[in-house]
Amino acid sequence: MVLDIISEVREKQPLIHNLTNQVVMNFSANGLLAFGGSPIMAMAKEDAAEIAKLSDGVLINIGTLAEAQVQSMIIAGKAANEKGIPVVIDPVGVAATTLRTKAFQRIAAEVQPTAIKGNAGELAHLVGMSLETKGVDSVDTDNADEITRKVANKFDTLAIVTGKVDVISDGEEMISNQTGHAWLSQVTGAGCLLGSILTACLSTTGTPLKQAYTAVKFYGLAAEQAASQPEVNGPGTFAAHFIDALAMDLSQLEGSSS
Amino acid sequence: MVLDIISEVREKQPLIHNLTNQVVMNFSANGLLAFGGSPIMAMAKEDAAEIAKLSDGVLINIGTLAEAQVQSMIIAGKAANEKGIPVVIDPVGVAATTLRTKAFQRIAAEVQPTAIKGNAGELAHLVGMSLETKGVDSVDTDNADEITRKVANKFDTLAIVTGKVDVISDGEEMISNQTGHAWLSQVTGAGCLLGSILTACLSTTGTPLKQAYTAVKFYGLAAEQAASQPEVNGPGTFAAHFIDALAMDLSQLEGSSS
């Protein structure tokens, strides 16, 4: 299952329209390219719809938001809904400021997400639960299952809470994933890039639950592979080897984590 | 010839005003710095002319375009034309959307480029030829010679189509280059950074045809050198070693590719 979805991404090289934050654009583009997708990062309102219609999936990430970008995100998201391609929303730092909270509400009111993905603090905020957060990061929680299920039901979407254990739910079924490595949390944009890779996986044939599980499992295995390299000695060398690992076959990654 | 142009860049450290896309700013600045140029990345309309006039060359790259940036690009380009320094236009994704197509037309109507550089799909679009493209990337073509010559003639400029084989023409003469490595296509902004390095080479004494040939040949040799390193195991480690290679002497690069 996982293998089929990865193979399909690499065969089709889905074009993913990334409306994402300025901090991670380069890392997200390189990571998605390594994984097998084809990134396009356009943010202008004027060509948001045109690019979304060329694409196989749209990622909306509110990490460095400005008013003009909210409009582009809504335009691209609606175009994606019309075309029937997946839309992933990553509500980065949604609990931190009024601008972000309102921007998410405006986007969610007009765009039907295929998946909403974030850390526990961010997704908890979307369903009115309060969780200690620090800037755009959050602490781990015991309530990830509940948060995930509530987000899935409230927004009629797939919900993914990432953390030491990733939890995925469509509101009924629930899957968890434990691949990954602590160094991912030391690389800026690791969560954001996962959003791009998730969007690519959601553009394949199959069910969202399996596609999302494939994305987070593969991502975590790649992190484990990179962390196991003798040349990796900190977050800087880890990041380069992690990009390498995202380009590998599943068999190469599974061998390294055993 | 190639050697003289590289040496001159490293001696003069030309200041290159990069009006480029948000995805590649860091990579372009680091690559140009490694190569021997001096990058400045300012995008504001208010200081576009002032910075262009301080500079030795201007690069205009429309990869993540917004309306305000088109104005900055025209202002900087016109200032560069007045000062008599080279202007390179990289029409990234020009065929993908109306915004980009029109932006290129507006820029080209007001700014005389020293060189236009892009992949086959992008340059084909500029002369009304149609070529299959995917987002901002394009497929290889047998018509690169024709496309290059047509662009050179239509815009009275040097034209460079990059690909497995790079083709350069001033409308009469034609040079091709075969250095390079497939991993370049796995690094976001590899084409964009080449635009910066091309601009630096065009700021030396010499003829544009030789300067452009030097840029693409050296660039490809650096890619070959990086790809040959035993530590390189994918696009992430390749990118770091490629920046290293751009800082090397031509003799170091030529040794490695033999």
Place this chain on the structure above:
Amino acid sequence: MVLDIISEVREKQPLIHNLTNQVVMNFSANGLLAFGGSPIMAMAKEDAAEIAKLSDGVLINIGTLAEAQVQSMIIAGKAANEKGIPVVIDPVGVAATTLRTKAFQRIAAEVQPTAIKGNAGELAHLVGMSLETKGVDSVDTDNADEITRKVANKFDTLAIVTGKVDVISDGEEMISNQTGHAWLSQVTGAGCLLGSILTACLSTTGTPLKQAYTAVKFYGLAAEQAASQPEVNGPGTFAAHFIDALAMDLSQLEGSSS
């Protein structure tokens, strides 16, 4: 002393609001994260005050300035002044254009900086001294002591001139630092990232002079450690290992530089 400040950063993980330029956002976030801080990079006017009030320090870097950002910088800086958290201003390229010169003046008129940090050319410009500069870079100078003292007195702030020798002054005392490595000048944003790390150090308990000395000394030691690695062969591999080194303990860095 140095050790205590580093330890405190790593224990508290201060949230640093970076209003910085587009070129270095990713590198600054990764470097600050490696060092032990917690980066947030928001630039929108609408949430500048809210984020500053959540934060432990604010960095204002005018490297790729646009008008809207000047307003965000003033809002965030004033909020930081009210909250009593440190504000660092890095006047990147301030001497290069009218936009930047005026933007700095407007910011400095409304925001009281805890520290102003830049290269000799930039800080010389702030006190009406003229120094040869090239774009956003500057040459070394014999007048760093005088420049630093004058900036400290004029703006009633800590002043730091970085270069081969870094000079720090509060207008009375003066400290210099000689750790560092030439390769830092080959990495785009090395000065900008130091601004983020300086802000993190200024958020600890202690005196600004010692905090700033800690920041520049540690930074230079990390560069020396990275440069001494056998895998480092140019600015690309250096950058990755430098991020690794920023995550190390002081004892690991001091061992390597002896």
